[in-house]
Amino acid sequence: xxxxxxxxxxxxxxxxxxxxxxxxVYINSIRTIDNNIMISIKNVSREALNISAExxxxxxxxxxxxxxxxxxxxxxxxxxxxxxLQNGHFNIVIDGDLFRTNIILAAKPEEVTKKNSTTDSx
Numbered sequence: 001x002x003x004x005x006x007x008x009x010x011x012x013x014x015x016x017x018x019x020x021x022x023x024x025v026y027i028n029s030i031r032t033i034d035n036n037i038m039i040s041i042k043n044v045s046r047e048a049l050n051i052s053a054e055x056x057x058x059x060x061x062x063x064x065x066x067x068x069x070x071x072x073x074x075x076x077x078x079x080x081x082x083x084x085l086q087n088g089h090f091n092i093v094i095d096g097d098l099f100r101t102n103i104i105l106a107a108k109p110e111e112v113t114k115k116n117s118t119t120d121s122x
Contacts, residue, residue: 003082010075011041011101020044020097037107042100049099053092 015025026042049056057080076092079101083090088105 039103045097045099048097
């Protein structure tokens with residue numbers, strides 16, 4: 001629970017800092033065909049992002065226009081690492097000023113932990 005709390009805390013903090021004021025944020029969750037859960041968070045950025053999604057998950061990297069606000073440039077890197085620790089997948093989609101994050105996690109994380117324990121002991 002604590003890892004997921006940190007993931008969403010970082011993502012929502014970014015929303016507050018970088019989303020276009022007075023616009024909507026869309027949060028969707030679905031169960032995938034392979035019984036995982038995918039959570040998507042989508043918003044409109046204050047400025048068009050002239051940076052790749054891969055660059056945004058690197059440490060100390062921030063979008064061009066965001067350099068004037070507070071922050072270390074670690075948030076999305078932390079999110080990606082915390083999702084990876086839970087055997088999940090994290091990606092970012094950028095289309096002009098549209099910013100979307102996708103998180104895919106196992107529906108039952110304890111099953112992933114059990115599988116890893118069994119695999120590690122062999």
